Amino acid sequence: MLVAVLVILLLALLYKVTQRPSGFPPGVWGWPIVGYVPPRDVPLAQHLNTLRKKFGDIFTMKMGKHMAVILSDFQLIKTAFNKPELQGRPDFFTLKIFTNFKNAGIISSVGDVWQQNRRFALQHLKYFGMGKSKLESSVQREALNLLNDLEASVGIPTELTWNINMAILNVTWQLAAARSYSVDDKEILEFFKMVSVNFDIIQGPAALLDLYPWLIHIMPTFLKNSWMRVNQLDESRERIHSLLKDIIDDHCKTLDTDNPRDYIDVYLTEHLKDDTHLPALGHQDILTNTEYINLLANLSDLFVAGSETTSSTLRWACLYLALHPEVQTKIQKEIDSVVPRDTLPSLEHKEELVYLEATLREVQRKGTIVPLGVVHSATANTTLAGYSFPEVHIFGPG
Structure with a gap:
């Protein structure tokens, strides 16, 4: 019974x-x-x-x-x-693992933390040029560097390498950390590879931990590591955070609160303790642990999400233009008719480059890189x- x-x-x-x-x-x-x-x-x-x-x-x-x-x-x-x-x-495992399971950053945070981080990033990135002509020189410089790098492959079938990612990342680095890197920089190339691998992992078997979180507690560690590659996500997070930590500490040592150079400087200045004496020795002298975790997560979100999405869009554009050379011809004619030969394209030409604008929008429509959004x-x-x-x-x- x-x-x-x-x-x-x-x-x-x-x-x-x-x-x-x-x-x-x-x-x-x-x-x-x-x-x-x-x-x-x-x-x-x-x-x-x-x-x-x-x-x-x-x-x-x-x-x-x-x-x-x-x-x-x-x-x-x-x-x-x-x-x-x-x-x-x-509360997805594959999102939270990159913030050490803290409510931090911009992409995976919630509530007041999300509102504060998002508002702070938008306000200060705009100050340093995001969405304004102030950033044009940085974009134009990286575009020229990219073209110079691609010229070595003219007439030769070749795969698009990490040079596109580097051009995009350097623009983001300029806003966030006031620095840029060479396309041959081994440390940054490793950074890109880790980001790419992370995207593959979180879209693979590891996604089961999002759908069935109870698996986290009952699945043997060797299966989570060998099949779901969770250990690789852990290692990638620590290596990315290690790179960002060195950059943050360098900013701490050279911080001038009256002349902030970038997003990191204004973040440090905003959270500066009253009793802090500059030059500081490291992030622990300026930031609380929570503030430091938020800064790491914010930077990771900016670099990872910003560089991967934009570079993927450009790769789709290259693919579609290669398949439709007649579109390339029309775009080139329009640019030649609008932009003088001795100048670089800029925002002032945007309204007249109608066909180019339409082509870019069509690339984004057909080559949707995040079809399900966030x-x-x-x-x-x-x-x-x-x-x-x-x-x-x-x-x-x-």
Whole structure:
């Protein structure tokens, strides 16, 4: 009798935790505990478009322990992400591992930490030139360096190397750390390779730790390392942080609070203790441990997210232009008609380079590098498009 009661209770509990919440959009629910398993032979973004045709612009997908709501309409996505309660981030293992599982940085932080870090970065990066003509000289210089490097391969079939990443990263470095690197710099090339490997790992089997977090506690360490490569994520984080620590400490030693050179300087100046005497010896003389972790995470987010996304977009542009030489010809004619031969393209020419602008937008449309966007998470019960949501992850597949 006792066994029967226990079985009934377990079945009732299983039904309770796996049933679709009331007020949710239609969608796919899958198996208890496991959830819905998309087909492995079709890219997820493509499969979501198939589900969109069946369920509409907003639908539900149960993924492991997470209830996901997929948004596929621009206005719906805009409305959702303007709601404060939908501006959180999910507690994903593959995101938190890069911040030592702290609420830090810009990409994976939530609440006041996210608002403060994002506001501070936007304010001070704009001051140093982001989005302004002030940054043009840096962009033009890196573009010329990139062209000089590519000229060695003219007429020779070749693979695009890390030189594109270097050009993008140097612009970001200029804003954040007032320095640049040679395309042959071994340390920075290693940095790029680590970033690329990290992206591959978090999109592979390690993603199972996001969907089924209980695996973290029961899966043997050798499996997490040999199959999911979690140890490589740990090593990459420590090596990236080590590189950034040296840069931060160098800034601490040479800090002039009256003449900040970059984002790191203004961050240090903002958090400077009243009793600090300059020159300081290192970050521990200026920053608390929490402030230091936030600075490391902020810099990692700027370098990793900024350089990888932009360089991938440029690679897509090169691919499409190689496949459509007639588009190259039209772009070149437009540039020749707008930009004098003895000058470099700049923001002042942007309004007249209509065909080039359209081409870049088409590259971004066809070569979507983040088709699902950055995952958002509800921090409180809310409503959207007539549906009610508890704590749930929101995707914008585009």
